[in-house]
């Protein structure tokens with residue numbers, strides 16, 4: 001395996017609230033090799049955005065992070081705010097947000113906002129150089145230059161999302177996080193933007209994390225899938241393996257609850273129940289209350305994340321049994 | 327009466343007038359948005375029709391007209407043999423019981439100040455269903471438990487914000503079922519929900535159709551969902567039906583260029599799903615303001631030719647059960 | 657079909673409190689201003705209720721000594737030019753002021769609520785007509801209208817209350833109209849229409865109860881301004897002569913302000929404290945209603 005650009009070591013994130021601690025991310029360890037594209041799936045509230053915001057060090061005040069996030073040899077957790085804003089955020093790691101309209105100021109032109117980002121992060125650039133850069137990123141996401149003079153509300157959802165990707169690419173970061181970047185878009189626009197992401201990845205050798213609860217999106221643009229459930233990684237697998245031979249009961253349920261475009265039409269099985277209360281997560285396996293295979297043993301101890309095949313990790317006590325069968 | 331189709335929509339049209347600036351106002355000239363322009367179809371009992379298309383193409387407007395939440399600018403709507411357009415008073419109220427709607431946003435389906443029990447009882451009281459409170463509660467409990475919402479009592483005393491999106495949408499469906507409607511419009515009932523709970527809502531609707539012979543118009547932008555739930559699919563583009571036919575037929579062999587684009591751009595949830603490369607389509611859905619004659623898809627259609635810009639294609643069967651509106655097919 | 661379920665104890669669903677009230681109360685407490693205002697108002701209200709205990713002789717008992725300075729001869733706040741105990745007058749004045757404020761604000765709240773919700777919910781031509789009427793009332797200079805009415809019809813306290821109420825409602829109407837317009841597009845209102853609920857019931861059972869909170873905050877300010885208006889009227893001599901009101905006390909004290917400051921100053925302080933109490937409560941309610949202060953739901 002090639003060298004890791006990003007490595008998460010036992011990252012846990014808690015939010016302090018009036019009702020107690022919400023353990024939004026629990027003991028996540030993950031390697032992201034240079035050039036990889038990790039897909040992070042999981043239902044709403046499973047901690048995907050929390051993890052992404054932690055990487056950007058953009059979590060709200062009431063959050064606390066433990067563990068290590070090693071990016072290109074340096075620990076992000078211990079970086080100070082001034083170090084981060086000078087030369088890290090946007091230059092080394094950038095993010096395209098879930099609610100892109102909310103991420104831009106409604107009263108300033110897109111071009112102005114992009115130029116401000118450049119002025120802050122790359123102050124040495126001259127005005128013509130900045131303009132050239134703006135022109136370049138717009139071209140790379142296939143937007144016309146007139147977008148620079150537009151206000152956010154004047155753009156359609158697809159154009160806005162492309163502008164946000166352009167903003168992410170502005171400082172040529174080697175690493176980009178997409179948090180539900182295409183969720184609100186129409187299928188045709190979504191496919192176009194995903195193709196754009198694929199092309200940019202090849203062009204700039206980008207390393208990406210793509211967050212989505214839509215397995216179709218994950219299938220389209222990732223090479224490794226990481227399943228997050230109630231803050232824990234339940235399965236990490238190469239994309240083909242994840243779709244053809246998922247091992248964790250939650251992954252299996254997730255894939256079989258999605259209707260298909262082709263093939264035999266069988267009655268879909270949903271996943272009964274809902275995420276556990278994260279202020280008071282259940283003992284043992286966090287998926288046990290909804291798991292069809294749960295046994296007494298699952299309730300006793302939290303199953304460890306076990307490598308069942310090279311690059312395929314599963315957190316389930318039931319796995320050895322099924323592997324024998326397989 | 328029993329033989330009449332459940333719904334007959336005959337050239338339904340819905341235009342919205344928007345006055346632009348003061349100049350147009352003085353000149354009395356208003357822009358008109360052709361939200362829905364001459365849509366015709368029939369729906370039988372126990373049939374599910376899915377309306378698919380990109381956002382803004384008029385799906386919800388069609389749905390709202392079908393349950394008389396929006397008045398058509400032109401066209402006629404017949405429900406079980408009875409003309410709906412001019413209904414009022416007691417007959418309108420009876421229509422409201424028989425034709426129901428389920429909405430997209432499950433988090434806002436109920437009055438936030440009332441418990442679920444109160445809201446459900448209220449729906450029955452509107453139509454004088456049930457002898458007394460005890461009787462009503464009993465019916466509610468029965469229907470909820472049949473939909474897998476157990477223990478029902480536990481939900482009845484909750485407030486809407488104490489429910490998850492999936493639970494809320496299932497209870498919204500229960501509220502509709504309590505009135506034993508014959509026809510339901512479900513407007514993107516799963517699009518705001520998590521993938522894991524979508525299947526439950528879809529199955530709940532399918533079961534309802536089987537039990538009550540209910541006709542359903544299901545609005546969605548997801549072709550895979552449409553395939554799962556619907557018998558027939560109608561593909562909409564800018565206020566018009568461009569292709570209508572049996573679900574499997576349209577998915578196996580989409581004939582309108584827009585249907586082809588939609589299908590080939592739908593992301594497969596597994597490797598075996600993808601059949602063709604995504605068809606590249608430029609631009610985005612334009613706003614249907616002051617429509618000119620010609621095919622509405624012409625400015626984005628890779629196959630457009632002269633005739634497409636002059637003449638509006640109409641929905642026609644070209645062999646088979648599917649009707650298509652495209653000049654390519656003659 | 658439900659025979660098998662007759663034993664289900666469905667009728668015994670325990671009534672539960674809506675958790676939102678608790679959350680809103682904790683926000684109100686968090687606003688800091690709100691609880692202070694509420695504490696002030698509770699004290700003022702207690703004083704008004706217990707007036708006969710605090711001043712058993714009533715406000716109009718003439719004393720032997722006129723313009724007695726505060727603290728002398730058992731008159732804690734002194735006496736006025738007729739020798740009446742200042743404390744007794746202020747305590748009874750609280751009753752009048754609170755009644756005026758509350759009645760006037762209630763009139764304004766009800767009129768504004770009905771007019772505004774109908775305009776906002778029905779929209780179209782109904783809205784046009786009602787909004788024009790509201791605008792007309794809004795541009796009438798309330799204080800002068802009141803002066804004219806009181807001058808022609810007499811200065812009975814009833815007139816004062818009703819007139820204040822009937823000139824203050826446009827603000828509530830506008831608030832309620834905005835609320836109704838946004839509620840009208842909420843899914844649950846659409847759902848109720850689709851279920852066949854009548855417009856009248858939607859309006860009174862759903863739109864108004866869900867939209868009334870900003871009006872309550874506003875009513876609290878209305879009470880404050882009604883108290884001020886009444887004081888103003890009394891101060892220029894148009895108050896009800898048969899009532900011990902704070903405004904009239906200030907009016908009475910104006911000629912002796914240089915020699916006996918307390919006759920005017922104490923009722924002035926009473927007005928300021930009470931008005932402040934209502935303003936602070938209004939502030940607290942506004943804080944609760946500001947979406948930015950809502951807690952993230954987990």
Ligand SMILES: Nc1ncnc2c1ncn2[C@@H]1O[C@H](COP(=O)(O)OP(=O)(O)OP(=O)(O)O)[C@@H](O)[C@H]1O
Pocket residue numbers: 015016017022024042043044045046047048049050051060062213278952953954
């Ligand atoms: N600021 C906050 N304070 C307290 N708890 C929070 C905060 N932000 C998120 N949480 C909680 O942390 C958990 C993970 O949230 P997160 O937003 O990361 O989920 P997600 O997987 O991105 O979901 P979605 O798909 O809805 O965006 C949830 O239980 C959420 O309620």
Ligand SMILES: Nc1ncnc2c1ncn2[C@@H]1O[C@H](COP(=O)(O)OP(=O)(O)O)[C@@H](O)[C@H]1O
Pocket residue numbers: 342343344359360361379380381382383384385386387388613614
């Ligand atoms: N009340 C309205 N006034 C003006 N335009 C409207 C109104 N309702 C819908 N439209 C327009 O009609 C078109 C179709 O809308 P809609 O039926 O909501 O689409 P969909 O449900 O497919 O997203 C859109 O262009 C929309 O902007």
Ligand code: SF4
Pocket residue numbers: 248249250285286287288289291292293294295298303315316317318
């Ligand atoms: S550990 Fe047990 S409960 Fe958890 S996923 Fe595996 S089988 Fe299910």
Ligand code: SF4
Pocket residue numbers: 582583584621622623624625627628629630631634639651652653654
């Ligand atoms: S009529 Fe012409 S423009 Fe329209 S879909 Fe057919 S080929 Fe394309």
Ligand SMILES: [Mg+2]
Pocket residue numbers: 048049098179180
């Ligand atoms: Mg998220």
Ligand SMILES: [Mg+2]
Pocket residue numbers: 385386514
């Ligand atoms: Mg819609």
